[in-house]
Amino acid sequence: MIGEAVNGVPLILYIGLSGALFLLGLLGVMIRRNPLLLLLAVELLLNSANLSLVAFSRYWNVTDGQIFALVVMVVAATEVVIGLGLVVAVFRQRLALDVDQMSTLKG
Amino acid sequence: MGEQIVFGFAAAAALVSAVMVITLKGPFRATVALIGTLLSLAVLFVLLLAPFVAAIQVIVYAGAIVVLFLFVIAYLGERPVAEVGDRLGRYAVFAWLAVIGLAVQGVVVLATTDLPGFRDDPVQAGDIGSPEAIGRSFIDRYIVPFEATSLALLVAAIGAVLLAKRAVRSEGGR
Numbered sequence: 001m002i003g004e005a006v007n008g009v010p011l012i013l014y015i016g017l018s019g020a021l022f023l024l025g026l027l028g029v030m031i032r033r034n035p036l037l038l039l040l041a042v043e044l045l046l047n048s049a050n051l052s053l054v055a056f057s058r059y060w061n062v063t064d065g066q067i068f069a070l071v072v073m074v075v076a077a078t079e080v081v082i083g084l085g086l087v088v089a090v091f092r093q094r095l096a097l098d099v100d101q102m103s104t105l106k107g
Numbered sequence: 108m109g110e111q112i113v114f115g116f117a118a119a120a121a122l123v124s125a126v127m128v129i130t131l132k133g134p135f136r137a138t139v140a141l142i143g144t145l146l147s148l149a150v151l152f153v154l155l156l157a158p159f160v161a162a163i164q165v166i167v168y169a170g171a172i173v174v175l176f177l178f179v180i181a182y183l184g185e186r187p188v189a190e191v192g193d194r195l196g197r198y199a200v201f202a203w204l205a206v207i208g209l210a211v212q213g214v215v216v217l218a219t220t221d222l223p224g225f226r227d228d229p230v231q232a233g234d235i236g237s238p239e240a241i242g243r244s245f246i247d248r249y250i251v252p253f254e255a256t257s258l259a260l261l262v263a264a265i266g267a268v269l270l271a272k273r274a275v276r277s278e279g280g281r
Contacts (some may be wrong), residue, residue, distance in 0.1 A: 008228040009114045012217060015117045017151075019171055019213045021125055021144070024207050030131030030202035037178060039143050043172070047148055050160075057222060058155040063235045063244045066160050067252075069243045070241070070256050072258040073167055078263035084179045085114070085270035091183050 014055035020090050021048035035090070038085045046076045114154060121147035134180045138173060145169045157236040 012040040021044055028041030057065025124143030131137045145168045147229050152161035224230065245253050 007110055009178070010226045010228065012221075012225050013114065013118070013156070016213075016217055017121065017168060019210075019217070020122060023210055023213075024122070024125045024129055027206045028210070030205070031127065031199050034134060036176070036183075037129075037137055039135075040137055040176070043141060043168075044128060044144065047168075048145065050164075051151060053150055054152055054155050054157045054160055057157065057235060058232060060133055060263050061230060061232050061235060063240050064248075065262060066157050066236060067244050067249050069157075070163060071160055071256055074165060074260065077167065077172055077260050079262045080265060081267045082270075084175060085267040087183070089270050090274070096234055096238060 008040070011055060011059045015052055017047045018052040021051065035083070035099055038086075038099065039080060042079065042083075043076060046072055046079075061082050110154060113150065117147045117150040117154070120144075121151070129251045135177070138180060141171050141176075142173055145173070155236075159236055159241050170247050232235045 025044030025048060026042045028044060029038055032038050032041055050072055053065040053069045053072070055065075057063065057069075120143050124140045124147065127140035128137050128144060131140060145164060149161040149164040149169070152158075152164060
């Protein structure tokens with residue numbers, strides 16, 4: 001099996017990759033203004049968290065991290081459903097798809 | 108050695124497609140780039156002895172969630188993004204500062220941490236990723252979170268229906 005290779009991949013590489021993906025997603029959330037693309041960047045954030053969870057699960061030899069990753073996937077699905085519902089609702093009000101212009105609630 | 112080669116390719120593909128997700132202009136193209144990231148992560152999950160999570164990643168994420176995104180993009184059509192130069196544009200430099208600061212902190216932490224086994228070969232793992240192990244863990248120890256996720260899904264479905272109904276009424280009950 002691949003996982004029993006002599007020269008494996010150390011945990012630090014997985015955590016570094018997960019951190020890099022998280023930073024990219026964070027940058028996307030902050031510089032994108034189309035709410036659809038903002039949701040895509042949030043998916044990147046959730047996936048980087050999933051990668052660390054599964055990596056720690058492998059290196060500490062427990063199943064718990066994978067359980068947590070599956071729960072995170074469910075939360076991501078609900079978040080996408082609500083987020084896309086909001087985007088469609090905004091679109092039907094004939095507003096531009098730009099988070100900069102959705103400022104009605106701003107004090 | 109083979110594991111390292113696969114890890115290198117999958118990690119590079121994940122990073123490149125993640126950069127494409129946050130830089131490509133069209134929503135359709137960015138969504139397709141997200142599929143690249145998700146599939147690369149599924150490969151990494153297989154490397155991490157989590158074949159069930161990898162399968163769910165491909166079926167639920169790359170299948171259902173991304174297809175939902177594509178449906179909404181097709182429904183809304185490709186709309187031009189508003190012109191640059193308004194309020195959010197001025198804060199982009201702070202976004203870059205925050206991300207660079209976080210990156211420096213992360214590199215420092217990764218370089219100095221002394222977690223046991225952090226830089227060594229992985230230990231031999233038992234049966235942690237099979238559907239049987241995951242099912243037993245869900246039923247034995249994590250039954251409450253499992254039921255909580257079903258409640259979350261129910262609330263999300265009700266919320267989506269309510270959002271759609273109100274939007275239809277606001278445009279004359281079409």
